[in-house]
Amino acid sequence: MTQTTERTRIERYDPATIEPRWQARWAELGAYHTDLHDDSRPKFYLLTMYPYPSGDLHIGHWYIKTPTDAIARYRRMHGLNVFLPIGFDAFGLPAENAAIKSGQHPRPWTMANIETMRRQLRSMGATFDWASEVVTADPSYYRWNQWLFLRFLEAGLAYRAMSPVDWCPNDGTLAREQVEGVDRRCWRCGAKVEKRDLEQWFLRTTRYADELLRFDGIDWPEPIRVQQTNWIGRSEGGEIVFPTAPSDHHPGGDQIRVFTTRPDTLFGATFMVLAPEHPLVAKLTAPDRRAEVDAYVARARDKTDIERLSVDRDKSGVPIGADAINPVNDERIPIFVGDYVLATYGTGAIMAVPAHDERDYEFAMKFRLPVRRVVAAEGTDDEAAVDGAYVAHTTGERLVNSGPYSGLPADEGGRAILASLAERGLGRPSVTYRLRDWLISRQRYWGTPIPVIYCPSDGIVPVPDDQLPVLLPDTVDYRGRGDNPLRHDPAFLETTCPKCGGPAQRETDTLDTFIDSSWYWYRYLSANKDDGPVDRAMTDRWTPVDQYTGGAEHAVMHLLYSRFFTKAMRDIGLIGEDEPFKRLFNQGQILGADGERMSKSRGNVQDPDELVRRYGADTVRLFLMFMGPWDQGGPWNERGIGGVNRFLHRVWTLAMDAHGTEPGDPDAGRLPGGEDEAAAEAAIRAAAHRTLRVVTADYEAFHWNTMVARLMELTNTLFHYRGTSVAGGPAWDEAIRLLLLMLAPAAPHVTEELWARRLEATSDPWVSIHEQSWPEVDEAAAAEETREVPIQVNGKLRDKVTVPVAIEPAELERLALAQPRVAALLAGRTPERVVNAGGRLVNIVVRD
RNA sequence: GGGCGAGUGGCGGAAUGGCAGACGCGCCGGCCUUAGGAGCCGGUGCCGCGAAAGUGGCAUAGGAGUUCGAGUCUCCUCUCGCCCACCA
Numbered sequence: 001m002t003q004t005t006e007r008t009r010i011e012r013y014d015p016a017t018i019e020p021r022w023q024a025r026w027a028e029l030g031a032y033h034t035d036l037h038d039d040s041r042p043k044f045y046l047l048t049m050y051p052y053p054s055g056d057l058h059i060g061h062w063y064i065k066t067p068t069d070a071i072a073r074y075r076r077m078h079g080l081n082v083f084l085p086i087g088f089d090a091f092g093l094p095a096e097n098a099a100i101k102s103g104q105h106p107r108p109w110t111m112a113n114i115e116t117m118r119r120q121l122r123s124m125g126a127t128f129d130w131a132s133e134v135v136t137a138d139p140s141y142y143r144w145n146q147w148l149f150l151r152f153l154e155a156g157l158a159y160r161a162m163s164p165v166d167w168c169p170n171d172g173t174l175a176r177e178q179v180e181g182v183d184r185r186c187w188r189c190g191a192k193v194e195k196r197d198l199e200q201w202f203l204r205t206t207r208y209a210d211e212l213l214r215f216d217g218i219d220w221p222e223p224i225r226v227q228q229t230n231w232i233g234r235s236e237g238g239e240i241v242f243p244t245a246p247s248d249h250h251p252g253g254d255q256i257r258v259f260t261t262r263p264d265t266l267f268g269a270t271f272m273v274l275a276p277e278h279p280l281v282a283k284l285t286a287p288d289r290r291a292e293v294d295a296y297v298a299r300a301r302d303k304t305d306i307e308r309l310s311v312d313r314d315k316s317g318v319p320i321g322a323d324a325i326n327p328v329n330d331e332r333i334p335i336f337v338g339d340y341v342l343a344t345y346g347t348g349a350i351m352a353v354p355a356h357d358e359r360d361y362e363f364a365m366k367f368r369l370p371v372r373r374v375v376a377a378e379g380t381d382d383e384a385a386v387d388g389a390y391v392a393h394t395t396g397e398r399l400v401n402s403g404p405y406s407g408l409p410a411d412e413g414g415r416a417i418l419a420s421l422a423e424r425g426l427g428r429p430s431v432t433y434r435l436r437d438w439l440i441s442r443q444r445y446w447g448t449p450i451p452v453i454y455c456p457s458d459g460i461v462p463v464p465d466d467q468l469p470v471l472l473p474d475t476v477d478y479r480g481r482g483d484n485p486l487r488h489d490p491a492f493l494e495t496t497c498p499k500c501g502g503p504a505q506r507e508t509d510t511l512d513t514f515i516d517s518s519w520y521w522y523r524y525l526s527a528n529k530d531d532g533p534v535d536r537a538m539t540d541r542w543t544p545v546d547q548y549t550g551g552a553e554h555a556v557m558h559l560l561y562s563r564f565f566t567k568a569m570r571d572i573g574l575i576g577e578d579e580p581f582k583r584l585f586n587q588g589q590i591l592g593a594d595g596e597r598m599s600k601s602r603g604n605v606q607d608p609d610e611l612v613r614r615y616g617a618d619t620v621r622l623f624l625m626f627m628g629p630w631d632q633g634g635p636w637n638e639r640g641i642g643g644v645n646r647f648l649h650r651v652w653t654l655a656m657d658a659h660g661t662e663p664g665d666p667d668a669g670r671l672p673g674g675e676d677e678a679a680a681e682a683a684i685r686a687a688a689h690r691t692l693r694v695v696t697a698d699y700e701a702f703h704w705n706t707m708v709a710r711l712m713e714l715t716n717t718l719f720h721y722r723g724t725s726v727a728g729g730p731a732w733d734e735a736i737r738l739l740l741l742m743l744a745p746a747a748p749h750v751t752e753e754l755w756a757r758r759l760e761a762t763s764d765p766w767v768s769i770h771e772q773s774w775p776e777v778d779e780a781a782a783a784e785e786t787r788e789v790p791i792q793v794n795g796k797l798r799d800k801v802t803v804p805v806a807i808e809p810a811e812l813e814r815l816a817l818a819q820p821r822v823a824a825l826l827a828g829r830t831p832e833r834v835v836n837a838g839g840r841l842v843n844i845v846v847r848d
Numbered sequence: 849g850g851g852c853g854a855g856u857g858g859c860g861g862a863a864u865g866g867c868a869g870a871c872g873c874g875c876c877g878g879c880c881u882u883a884g885g886a887g888c889c890g891g892u893g894c895c896g897c898g899a900a901a902g903u904g905g906c907a908u909a910g911g912a913g914u915u916c917g918a919g920u921c922u923c924c925u926c927u928c929g930c931c932c933a934c935c936a
Contacts, residue, residue, distance in 0.1 A: 191856070223852050223931090230851065232936065260936060288882095315934085345935045352936085358849095360936055434935050589930095628861055632854090640860065640873045645873085649887090664879040664888030706862070711869035716871090721890090790867040795917045796883075797867055835916045841866045845916050 013652035015616025019749045023125055031768065034083040036525060036538060044080040045542050045637035046072050047521050047581070049550030049558075050087040050134070053113040054094055057120035059606040059624070059636060060590045067587070067630055067704055068549045069277040069575045071128035073745035074699050076127075079772040083125055083522040083542065087134030088114050091142070092513045096446040106446045107474060120609065121746060125617050125748050127770075132524045136516035140446040141523065143469030144533035145515050150451060150462050152571050157204045160460065163439055164301075195301050200441035201450060201509065205564050209433045211578075212454050212563055218544075220584045221631075224555045231556040233434025237261035238418045240427040242351060245323040245332050245771060251488050256280060256324055259346030259432050262356065263421075264414030266328050267402040268374035269351040270364065270750035272335045273317060276300035277343035284335065286321025287675055293320050293337055300339040308379065315340055315363040326351075327426045329403060339361065346432050348755070354389065356551065361389035375410050376400045389406055438561065440512045443484050445476065447510030455497035455504040464498050472505070484508055518565035519547055522575065534574055545581045552586035559584070585702060588633020595635045606636050618747035619645045625704030625746060639825040644708070648750055651716050651743065654722060655736050661723035672720045680721060681731035682781075686719045688735035689782035692775060696740045704746070711743055737775075791816045792843040793825050809836050816842040 004778025014599060026032060041558040048068040051061055098571055100108070110581060114135065121128065126723040131586065152158040155232035168186035183338045206213075207233050214765045215225050237260050245749045246252030256272060274281050276297040285293045296318045316650050324335050340359055342348050355365035364371050378396030399405045399413040408416065409518050420426030451463035451469040463470055473492045476485040486492050486508040497504040520532070526535035535772045545784035559581075592604025599605065623644040654661070661668035669755045691714040718735055721727055737758075744751040748770060755769035784805055789812065799819045803812055813834050816822060826846055835843040 040913075120859075163881055194882095226852065227931065230932070258936080262936080340934045340936095342935065350936050357936065362934095432935080552922075552930080626860090632861095634860080637860070637873095643872045646887095654885095662880080662888035665881070667887065668888085705860090706871080709862075788867085793865085795866095800867075830913085833916060835866090837866050837917085841917090843866080843916055 010653070010657045011381060013649050013750065015618060015749065016262045016649075017723075018125075018753045019125060021616050022749045022752050024747065026127075026768075027122075031770070032129055033131050034081065034129045035135050036083065036464045036542065038081050039541070041079055041081040043542055044547075045521075045545045046075070046082055046084045047524075048086075048543045048546045049083070049090050049548075049554070050517070050520060051117065052089045052092060052094070053117055055109055055113045055116065056605065057117050057608060059595060059608050059611075061121075061597060061634070062124060062608050062620060064549055064551070065121070065126055065420040066124055067702065069124065069128075069627055069748075070621075070625070070699075070704070071547065071549075071702070072127050072746040073748060073770055074774065076770065077741075077745070079773065081522075082127075084129060084136070085521075086121065086128040086130065087132075087518055087520060087524065088117070088134050088136065089513065089517055089520075090114065090137035091447045091510075091516055093446070094345065095443060098367070099446070105476075107137065110560050123609070123612055123617055124621065131201065131399050132527045134514070134520055134523050134527050136520065139469045139471055140528070140530070141520075142472075142516070144523065145448040145511055146451040146463070146468050146470060147465065147533055148519070148569070149511065150465065151513075151574075152568060153462055156755065157207065157568055158201060158440075159204065159437075159599045160199055160201055162197045163200045163202075164195045164197050165200070165443070168195050177286055182524065186680050189743070197439075198443070200439055202437040203436065203440055203568075203781070205438045205561075206435055208432060208567050209435050211567055212435075214558065216583055216812055218584075220581075221552075221586055224552065224559065224584065224586065227555040229559055229561065231435060235259075235261050235432050235434075237430060237432070238263045238421075238427050238429035239347065240266070240327065240418075240421060241425075242324040242327060244280075244284060244335075245325050247286070247322060248573070250284060250322060254280060254284065255379060257347045258349050258350050258351045260351060262353065263418040264399060264410045265324070265353040265374050265585045266351070266417050267399075267405070268353040268355045269326050269333060270354060270370045270372055271352045272324050273338040273341045273350050273352055273363070274320075274335065274359075275341040275343035275348040276337055276339055278337070278341075278348045280349075281337050284320055284322040289319065293323060294320050296337060309526065311694045315361065315366055318365070319367075320414065325529050327421055327424070333848065334369075334385045336363075336367070337620070345434065346435060355386050356389055356391055358391065372401055374399060376705055379832070381557075385800060438447070438512075438564070440515060441509040442512055443470070443508075444510050447513060447529075448472075448515065450507045450509050450511055452507045453495055453497060453503060454506045454507065457501060457502060458497055458499040461497055461499050461504070466500070472510075484510075486510075492572055495649045501720070514557060514561050518561045520571065522569070534569075536575065539575045539577070542579050543575065544579055547583045547585065548581040549585050549587060551589060552653075555586075558841035578806050581789075584732050587630045590633050591635045593636050598636075604636075611638075611641070615641060615645045616648075616749070618750050619648055622648070622747050626708040628705055630702050630704055647708075647715060648747060649738065652750065652754065654718050655740065656757070657722075658728040658736075659731060669723045670726050671726070677726055678728045680724065681729065682720070684721060684726065684731040685733050685778070685781040686784070688731075688738045689713055689778050692738055692742060693777045693782060695776070696777070699745070711739065740769060741775050743770055743834070744772075748796065787839070789816070789839065790841050791819060791822055792841065793822060794845060795842070798822055798825060805839075807839065810837065812836060812839060813842060 001026065015736065035114040041271050046068065048065055051057070069084070075082050090110050095110045098109050099106040136142060140335050149158060168191050170186065170189045170191050177817055185191065196793050203533065212232060213229060213232055238255055238258050240263065242256045242258060244252045244254040244256060256274070257353065258272070281293065281297065298416045315338065317689050319334055322335050323332040325331070327331055340363070341348065352363065354360040354369065355373045357374055361371065363369070373386050373390070375397055377390070397410040399408050399410055402413065405413040405417060417427060418427050449472055451468060451470045453461045453463060455461050473489055476489050493505055493508065495504055496502065497635055500802050522534045522539055525538040527790050529535055562580045563565040566575065566577055570577060589597070592606070594602070594604050595659045596602055596604060606624060608620060619641065623641045626644055671677070675683065691710050695707050695710050698704070698710065714735070718732070721732065726732055732847070740751045752769050760765055786802050787805050788802045790797055791801060799821045801819060803815060813836055817831070817834070822844065826844070831844045831846050835845065839844070
């Protein structure tokens with residue numbers, strides 16, 4: 001009883017009406033407001049990096065957020081109480097730059113952008129819990145930044161120290177990217193940028209260096225762990241004291257401390273190099289060297305970091321006209337100042353061992369300094385000329401030219417040398433990190449004011465808790481100057497000392513915006529709490545975050561700061577966790593069509609609104625998932641979105657019109673392949689349940705692209721049965737039901753619509769598809785009875801044979817050999833070997 | 849310079865050491881249409897031979913190796929991307 005339905009009679013799939021309607025309905029029902037107190041179900045804290053309100057949501061935001069929403073919906077279907085919050089990283093330089101340019105205050109600019117982005121985020125159909133929204137530029141949020149800062153100050157985790165900044169005489173402190181060109185000009189006024197030392201605030205991240213190197217109990221991608229590990233850069237070695245030698249201008253006896261990872265090479269130290277900023281440079285420099293040394297130090301200060309740190313650059317330096325004494329052999333060695341030594345690493349001074357360090361070797365060659373081999377690989381002639389630095393670590397290395405230590409294996413000799421220096425108080429084992437303390441001061445307006453007051457009599461005075469928040473004034477004047485307007489706002493600046501009541505001034509620096517993002521997920525759990533930053537009962541219940549999604553570009557900044565904050569907050573007693581994010585996934589980045597990073601200035605930003613208007617949110621969501629592996633990203637290319645849209649139309653057709661046929665199909669209405677109805681129903685059930693099996697695995701692994709492909713395959717299969725005698729029957733109906741359930745987390749609107757219509761057709765009361773349980777595979781239905789086994793001869797595919805799944809291996813091999821094509825190729829030869837790969841493949845090996 | 853990742857059809861991509869190219873785009877053919885930039889059905893890695901059904905060879909950046917069997921594992925080379933870049 002095949003019915004032919006004219007296509008025009010079927011209501012068309014029209015996302016433009018369906019999607020807004022369901023979004024409104026979900027909001028009205030409060031469907032995605034998470035009851036954080038519900039402990040009847042296991043919790044699942046799903047976090048996605050909150051966006052910066054730059055003005056427009058672009059397709060990259062969709063790329064991370066819509067699959068994350070699919071995870072949320074999928075987990076809910078497994079009975080979990082899922083919390084998926086959203087907020088805005090609302091402080092920061094772009095708002096301030098826009099404000100300077102337009103004369104408009106950053107707050108209205110930011111708030112207008114947030115309003116736009118809220119609407120755009122809602123258009124995704126994502127299940128964000130807006131009730132927990134956090135906006136970091138709001139005093140109810142940044143107040144707690146201040147409060148946390150004060151606790152860190154009390155705990156000795158925050159401190160103040162001098163540090164150089166890039167300084168423009170007109171515009172004040174500049175960020176690194178605001179210094180342009182090799183001659184270092186200000187991006188706004190073109191003035192020459194200089195370095196200036198300012199007192200600034202730091203957080204003592206280095207206190208947690210060792211703990212941050214451990215990733216216990218968290219499941220993070222290997223590349224991120226490696227990057228963080230390298231960033232922290234733990235080096236074990238020794239700190240060794242080189243006393244200065246007496247000379248005409250100097251009595252000697254100053255101690256130059258160096259850090260080395262190679263105490264075994266100490267006898268090879270033939271000179272020393274101090275960083276230009278090293279405090280002893282001025283003191284030790286001989287009068288006749290002073291002019292040249294001062295000039296060199298001044299030049300080094302003016303160089304860009306990039307110039308100074310460039311590996312390709314020639315080594316530079318000047319002798320300071322003083323010597324040091326090598327503590328192991330009392331040899332006098334000359335001291336240089338050179339900018340290849342960094343003031344900020346180790347002790348800012350090195351012992352130079354040109355025979356065993358490439359940089360020192362290069363320097364020695366340039367200045368014709370002696371090179372002495374002290375470590376030799378097995379079989380090397382001790383006295384052979386040294387040609388380049390030997391830095392390798394091999395077994396069998398031994399010390400040479402090293403006094404009493406000569407002949408010892410290098411590692412053992414190194415330990416002995418260090419031990420002997422330690423006895424004389426001239427050395428000790430030491431560990432150094434590349435990780436620096438976190439400079440959190442910004443000489444900027446649009447951020448959290450640092451809550452301290454400078455009093456002429458009491459010095460640095462923390463703002464008392466009951467005077468928080470220190471509000472960022474909204475009335476400051478932007479026009480005219482680029483530096484921090486707080487410095488010119490007497491109403492903000494002038495205050496009274498909380499201790500003595502005398503006149504005092506506020507700190508005008510603001511906090512780095514990475515502070516905001518270092519704890520925002522704790523705040524989501526009690527976004528409106530006004531007597532503390534976090535609710536311990538809530539954080540105990542909900543954290544650590546079960547799954548975090550976001551870009552890998554945050555590997556060593558945000559993701560490391562967040563780990564630091566968690567440990568610091570734990571030690572202050574605010575939370576009980578060691579790590580913030582149990583599992584991390586880094587999706588790839590969507591680039592512009594030109595392969596470049598999307599940005600307004602490049603004009604390659606892809607606007608999702610237009611795509612949503614053309615195809616609907618479900619298509620855009622699905623297309624982004626279908627493009628390729630989620631962790632890969634790639635250049636944006638719209639080609640192919642039509643295919644995904646067509647797929648949803650086909651799903652619609654299957655669900656709405658089982659009995660329809662298409663005039664273009666010559667086999668329309670007939671069961672495929674001569675199947676009878678029983679075989680057809682079995683085939684439909686098998687297809688549906690096998691799809692369910694692989695699709696479930698794909699959801700678990702975030703393999704969206706193959707998940708969509710499997711559903712397309714199932715849809716194609718079902719189309720072959722559409723309009724036949726089994727269409728609309730029980731097997732068909734089950735397959736449609738499974739198809740909709742499997743698609744629901746990814747394409748929530750169209751599946752909700754079709755689900756509602758199914759319920760309506762059977763007069764059942766409406767229940768959201770998103771409240772259904774994830775279906776279970778019927779293994780019996782999915783099981784296969786026969787299998788096609790490829791047969792290879794010498795590894796080349798030659799034939800295939802269809803056999804019962806349970807076939808005996810011997811029988812399979814017999815069948816394989818009996819295939820006419822195989823037999824012809826064997827030409828009477830006896831196989832040397834028959835490989836039976838678990839019944840999945842047979843390979844017959846025969847010698848020529 | 850170091851670290852990490854990746855090189856597969858015209859394109860995006862798929863493939864627990866076991867049929868390379870699933871799925872989609874594009875393209876070709878057909879159906880249906882007054883029409884088609886809609887819909888449906890079928891075909892489509894490359895090179896031979898063949899009228900065709902077929903059939904043989906070559907193919908996962910290049911080269912070697914391990915294996916009955918390699919896109920997948922090992923080594924070398926090349927190219928691209930990202931991150932870090934004189935960290936003693």
